[in-house]
Amino acid sequence: MNPSYTDIVETERMLMHFYDWDLGFVMPIHFVEMFLANGVLFETEYNQNIVKDRSTAERIQNRSYEVLNEMIK
Numbered sequence: 023m024n025p026s027y028t029d030i031v032e033t034e035r036m037l038m039h040f041y042d043w044d045l046g047f048v049m050p051i052h053f054v055e056m057f058l059a060n061g062v063l064f065e066t067e068y069n070q071n072i073v074k075d076r077s078t079a080e081r082i083q084n085r086s087y088e089v090l091n092e093m094i095k
Contacts, residue, residue, distance in 0.1 A: 046093065046094075048090065048093055048094060052090075052093060053086075056086050056089050056090070057082070057086070059089075
C-alpha cells in the first residue's frame with residue numbers, strides 16, 4: 023500500500039519536530055524591517071548623526087548580511 027499525502031506530510035512534521043528544525047522564509051518585509059532597523063534614510067531625510075557616504079552604506083550592507091545569515095540558519 024502506498025502512503026497517502028497526509029501520511030507523508032505528517033511524517034515530515036514528525037521529523038522536523040524530532041530534529042528541532044524551524045523552517046522559515048525570507049520575505050520582502052524582512053528586508054524592509056532590516057533596512058529600517060539599520061537606519062536606512064530616504065534621500066530627503068536628514069539626521070546630523072548619520073553621514074550619507076560609502077562607509078555608512080558598507081556598514082549597513084554588512085549588518086544586513088549578518089541579519090540575513092542569522093535568519094536563514
